[in-house]
Amino acid sequence: MAPPRPRSSVPKDRVSGYLSNLRTQSYNDPSARGVSSQLRSIAWNPIGTLVATGSSDRTLRVWNPEKVHVRYSTELKGHTAGIEKVAFNPVKEAELCSVSIDGVVRFWDVKTKAVINEVKGLGDAITLAWAPDGESLVVGNKADNLYILSPTSSTPLASHQQPVQTNQICFCNSGTKVFLTTGEGRVKILSYPDFKPVFTTSYDPSTPFTLNGHTSSCISVEMAPSGRWLATGGSDSIIALWDTTEWHCQRTLTEMVGPVRSIAFSFDGSYLVGGSDEGAGLEIAHTESGDPVHSVKTSGPCPVVAWHPSRYSLAYAEGGMLKILGVDPERK
Template sequence: MAPTRPRQSFSKERFWEKLKDSKTQTYHDPTATRGTVSHGLRTIAWNPLGTLIATGAADRTLRVWNPERQNVRYSTELRGHSAGIERVAFNPVKDAELCSVSSDGVVKFWDVRTKAVINEIKGLGDAFTLAWCPDGESLVVGNKADNLFVLSPTQSNPIASHQQSVQTNQLVFCHSGKKIFLTTGEGRVKILSYPDFRPILYSSYDPGLPFTLNGHTSSCLSIDLQPTARLLATGGSDSIIALWDTTEWICQRSLIDMTGPVRSISFSFDGSYIVGGSDEGPGLEIVHAETGENVLSLKTAGPCPIVAWHPSRYWLAYSDLGSLKIWGVDPERK
């Protein structure tokens, strides 16, 4: 498939006018339920060009879809994990290299064109987080024992491990790959150097105390960096999305219209719009990141804990009642 051309960025006034009639496509997997295990998508990821989208489920189903062809016969199933898929992510510089993280403690690297496992790393415990360094040369995987592993897609053992002293949830890299942002059970975000995991900033009140972002009253669960890198978004179990200025590290605004814990956050390709996903309450709200205004509401059948904007189009992928759905794909396009 040819690379997808980026669409023009729309102002918040034009966004609703241009996209209010966009349709939602459902990508149904008829083989998804195995035995008594619920399917339940746990993770969604676009490849760098936006020509493929991968999904991982609690029943071990790992599938790569063509977003323009919703029939399952145009998808690819990847088999090999012995437990639920917790996280998937494509290599940011290789369009067909996918990494999957499972609670079986195994991280697998796939060539989605051939279905081949090109590398795997075992013994990582109950792994559930994943973030690629932007250069595609390394990645960080975390487990529920709060141990973070630095991995290479070409090596069968971890490069390093870094035990954290507090509950560590999700993480994201800065665009240069020199910093990582870690969300914690204390409702804070740690800013560390990469690959040595050392604090970069320190408190102005206590020079020996590492500086953290503190914007949530309970556990900080999700995080995303705006493509323009001006804002960092964090989501908590307090139902709040906090938007942080990345120069002064001041909270610019808080979005308080979510229902339930914010399980995922995603910025649109131009950084103009943001969506949060929760496992409580139906519907999704597309919000203008600079003003906090709701610009469009999407009706859904149930809660949508996972959301992911396309890397170059106003297409929004999300999970609804355990299935993949994509809003914005042209249903007439073949």
């Protein structure tokens, strides 16, 4: 029997022992094969009862973590090219958004499999981030154009062309700021929804203040649930942790191999993990100290990681397959 799943924090000195006792479950999609089935995105719904996966072979699937067999999952069909990002509405447990390089953003009711809205003509869409209130979201494409969308409108509310390569987006917890990672290794801090610089440098009030913690392209960004920390990941294999009060880089994590493609904080913000498409294994670190606390052994790279919203369950992609550490599935 699996140990009880806490909804409160496990101390740093005990977390490795706790995680070591958890099972890892694999979720096999027989329709996805080979390199073309690479998982590009993993997302839990806000109550942690469903996990959505989007793949480069156009497969969009919603899994019930407690029921492993693919027959208990739901495939959502419609995209004509690879799916780059999926994310549930943060305030609606069954509303999912998917973006694809087919230029279409789709909003799904995962219970009925219905497309409840779609926005077309957005180019090679590669990333998305929901505002915390679930009323709007930002979608970015390969041409570095950012669109503000509503889940109920078929046309963008606004667009903001960026002058530099823009890789990933996340919101602050209040929804008043967005963080944009750039090919310059910097992170822009912009107001939402007008996309104006929030801070300027002390030496020149006309120069926007940016976070500069990477020696090469900054490609991932994640806000801690508490709002205290912002984590950024770069192609330099470094995760930088920023204090959101003073916007100083408090520490860097250097345990990873290869570009940091994704970052995830545990539900309590105590621990974080990064995903890369190089190396093997996952290194979980203690946020406050930066110390590594637990290693998850894998046979290959794990580019995508996502913690459960209220438990120490970690979903990740390995070998084109979804795996979850910390579930006790029904055997049916």
